[in-house]
Amino acid sequence: MSIHSVKRAQTHLAWDNSIAPVIHVSSGDTVTFDCLDASNGQITASSNAATLASLNVSLLDQVNGPVHIAGAQPGDTLRVDVCGLETADWGWSALIPGFGLLADEFPEPALKVWKLVRNSAGKDVSGNGEYGYAWFNEEKGIKVPLKPFCGEMGVAPGKDGAHSTIPPYATGGNIDTRHLTAGSTLYLPVEVPGALFSIGDGHAAQGDGECGTAIETPMKVTVRLTVLKEKPYVKTPHFTTRNPHAGTEEFYCTTGVDSDIREATRAAVRNMITFLGVEHGLGAVEAYMLCSVAGDLRMHEVVDMPNYVIGIMMPKSIFTKT
Structure with a gap:
């Protein structure tokens, strides 16, 4: 296993399979990324609301990469x-005009x-939710626990051309899923040779769905990238997480990505x-019933x-035979 690094300046602003990779690694290698915040450095610790103008x-x-x-080929899983x-x-957290679930009701910029x-360790390597905290309002006693993750994680799409980094896709991108903390594992469908993985958009904390804003922050993140040949059913982001927001239970999650929330x-x-059919041998009817009685639907983005x-x-604990 080798360890590699991607520098802060090695970024791109679109998911595009024609962008040349900044490094080549082997399956199983570890890569550390030095990522600016989502404003691309335009907002700093000394900024105020006027900066948003x-x-x-x-x-x-x-995003940093690709x-x-x-060995990664279309049809594989990363x-x-x-x-x-x-x-x-x-x-920083901001209300940026035109962005957010209630953008029409909050048109004025705020930062x-x-x-x-x-x-004391200064980093989250355990996923146990003990990273730190930030005061939202110390006078009123409102304190937010820090549970850092990267909002952008994805691979290049098979479809040619430049695709904005703002939305999420089946290949990942701006999935803004707060459960992808240290210790979690993300699975992405590979659509181009080499996968072309990129990452960014560091969040110190965020609620499910990110209805308006997160605590955006520069982030150093280390990931291990491994090519899998035995999970061809991964067509959208899947992940496992030891949920840092509700005890130590471990979950396997599948996602749907669509412009229609019901779809x-x-x-x-x-x-x-x-x-459930591939990994646990359940028929479709059985699996659908199990989804209804044991699965939790979440709005991630x-x-x-x-x-x-x-x-x-x-919850993985319901499977008592390995």
Whole structure:
């Protein structure tokens, strides 16, 4: 196993399979990325709401990479193990005109700069939710726990041309899924040779769905990239996580990605039915019933149009025979 790094300046602003990789790695190698915040460095710890007036939105949500993984071919699955995350000591949340679930009701720009109080280790390598905290309002006693993750993780689409980094896709992208903390594993469908993996959009904390904003922050993230040949049923992002938001239960999640929220939800359930059939030998009727009685539907990403990401999370503890 080798360890590689992608520098802060090695970024791109579109998912495009014609973008040359910045590094080539072998399957199973570890890569560390040094990522700016989602504003691409336009917002700093000393910024205020006036900064948003000059914000160049065409520079938002850049991603670091792409990384070519040897042996990855269309139809394969890329396994992304999130090994470690390190935020800056500050972050920001903003209401940017035109963005967010209630953008029409909150047209004025607003910015909050946070001080991030990290634990003594300064990084999350365990996924146990003990990374640190930030005061939302210390006078009123409102404190937010820090649970860092990267909002953007994806591979290049098979369809030629440039595709915006703002929405999520079946190949990943801006999936903004808060459960992808350290210790989790993401599975992505490979559509081009080498997969061409990229990552960015560091979040120190965010609620499910990211209805308006997250705590955006520069992030150093380390992932292990492994090519899998035995999971051809992965057609949208799947992941496993030891849920840091509700105890130590471990989940397997399938997602649906669609411009219609109901269709995204239906697709997530269909993908779980397929997973249960392949991995646990269940018939479709059995699997659908199990989804209904044991699966939790979650809105992972609902603001970056035109697509939604809906997931169904299945507790792994219900499978008592390995």
